[in-house]
Amino acid sequence: MDFPTPCPACGHANRVAFTESGVHDVTCVQCGARSYVFLRKQRFEVLFDLGTRALMDGYAREAVASFAAALERFFEFYVRAFTLEQAANTDRDFSLAQGALDGTWRHVASQSERQLGMFALAYLLRQGREPDFLTPAGLGTDFRNRVIHRGALPTRAEVDAYAAAVFALMDRLLSELGPAAAHVELAQEQVFAAHLARLPANVTAVFEEHPGMFRARRFGGLAPAVKPARPEVAGGRSVNDAKAFQQALFQQALAERGALLRAFKGSGG
Ligand SMILES: [Zn+2]
Numbered sequence: 404m405d406f407p408t409p410c411p412a413c414g415h416a417n418r419v420a421f422t423e424s425g426v427h428d429v430t431c432v433q434c435g436a437r438s439y440v441f442l443r444k445q446r447f448e449v450l451f452d453l454g455t456r457a458l459m460d461g462y463a464r465e466a467v468a469s470f471a472a473a474l475e476r477f478f479e480f481y482v483r484a485f486t487l488e489q490a491a492n493t494d495r496d497f498s499l500a501q502g503a504l505d506g507t508w509r510h511v512a513s514q515s516e517r518q519l520g521m522f523a524l525a526y527l528l529r530q531g532r533e534p535d536f537l538t539p540a541g542l543g544t545d546f547r548n549r550v551i552h553r554g555a556l557p558t559r560a561e562v563d564a565y566a567a568a569v570f571a572l573m574d575r576l577l578s579e580l581g582p583a584a585a586h587v588e589l590a591q592e593q594v595f596a597a598h599l600a601r602l603p604a605n606v607t608a609v610f611e612e613h614p615g616m617f618r619a620r621r622f623g624g625l626a627p628a629v630k631p632a633r634p635e636v637a638g639g640r641s642v643n644d645a646k647a648f649q650q651a652l653f654q655q656a657l658a659e660r661g662a663l664l665r666a667f668k669g670s671g672g
Pocket residue numbers: 410411412413414415431432433434435436
């Protein structure tokens with residue numbers, strides 16, 4: 404999977420494959436200029452945006468795998484945000500806390516069930532209540548397994564509902580995390596700073612903020628999520644219909660961010 408990025412020397416839009424680190428070593432195919440592109444985006448965001456793009460392009464089945472992976476990486480993001488937030492409230496050194504976190508994560512990295520356990524405890528400790536949404540129904544687990552492991556061919560409506568449920572859950576948890584999310588971003592900035600310090604003299608550093616389904620929410624651009632309260636539905640069951648709310652939220656984000664995503668991924672990937 405790749406994204407377009409303009410060459411700082413000639414403006415040519417080079418296509419660059421996403422890296423795990425968010426750091427991309429780019430040599431322009433048109434003028435040969437070398438640049439380092441630092442992409443300020445979390446993995447769950449990249450994955451969710453790729454899923455959204457697949458859905459917009461009509462690849463409903465492929466979208467499910469990206470949404471499912473986005474949710475797993477989001478749970479990791481939450482654990483990291485919580486842990487670093489805890490460390491920030493003490494006088495412990497940030498890099499020591501981060502090293503301990505990375506070491507701990509290695510124990511659970513290869514098994515998503517273990518990661519889910521980490522998340523459940525992080526949620527309990529941070530919010531002081533049970534993560535009651537961690538049910539197969541709440542996570543769409545059966546649907547996900549049918550599609551990913553048993554080759555089921557989902558309808559567009561089923562994938563829309565799954566995407567909306569994943570989006571609404573992540574959006575809600577991001578809102579609850581609030582400024583804690585910034586701790587993970589700080590960790591990413593430190594990785595970038597280390598690369599920047601080693602940058603060869605003839606290489607230009609480029610920092611990119613990418614549009615995405617979650618950026619607006621996190622930076623205050625998206626209208627606040629409110630349950631639909633139109634008079635015609637206020638008396639009906641729609642007000643309490645969680646699925647309808649999830650769909651409305653996802654459609655709202657799609658309407659506001661979809662065009663940007665189209666430009667972000669372009670036609671070459
Ligand atoms: Zn160039």
